[in-house]
Amino acid sequence: MAFSPEVEQAIAEVRRDVAALHAELVRYGLVVWTGGNVSGRVPGADLFVIKPSGVPYDALAAEDMILCDLDGNVVAGSPGSHRSPSSDTAAHAYVYRHMPHIGGVVHTHSTYACAWAARNEEIPCVLTAMADEFGGPIPVGPFAIIGDDSIGRGIVETLSGHRSRAVLMANHGPFTIGKDARDAVKAAVMVEDVARSVHVARELGPLVPIPQEAVDRLFDRYQNVYGQSTDTRLASPTE
Secondary structure, rough: OOOOOHHHHHHHHHHHHHHHHHHHHHHHOOOOOOOOEEEEEEEOEEEEOEHHHHHHHOOOOOHHHHEEHHHHHOOOOOOOOOOOOOOOOOHHHHHHHHHOOOOOEEEOOOOHHHHHHHHHOOOOOOOOOHHHHHHHOOOOOOOHHHHHHHHHHHHHHHOOOOOOEEEEEEEEEEEEEEOOOHHHHHHHHHHHHHHHHHHHHHOOOOOOOOOOOHHHHHHHHHHOOOOOOOOOOOOOOOO
């Protein structure tokens, strides 16, 4: 299939990003062996890039990433098309079809998030970091079998209208979404961090939820004020 030069460039950039981001899952201890995956939507096209199934993380390169359409079909003749895509491809495709604002999807098998998923229990919002990043508790999605779009349906149903960028699929593990693949990886790192902290806190005693008004204020500040301004000018001491 032939694409415009602009789309070809976008595909190449997403391939590089997605390949490199898999190393972040290893770096933060979010996966074991070949489990887990990162995907990224190709800007300006109904396409996304995802890793091949069963390939070791240290063997992944940009040219190994598999290009798919939004129905989860591998684009014939593209680099990597001789390989089988991730077993979660149908789930990622469903998310991209039904959440057009989403540019990245990540699945990990991180220990503490999976432990909460095994209990079918949402992670309550008891840390300011959770309020900042997820805007409230991290919800549990329905149990679904791997291989078709059932997991994707559960992700969309659970996160639609929810501020959280993470869902704990029951008896499975965390899936995260983001504006792009890097943003979704950040959410995956953060969900494991808070899953661990809240688990330890509960072992020590009763959890103390953050009042909803405070959660709303924290979320708004983090999403709209925190970090560097897009204005490249240096503020004067009086600003």
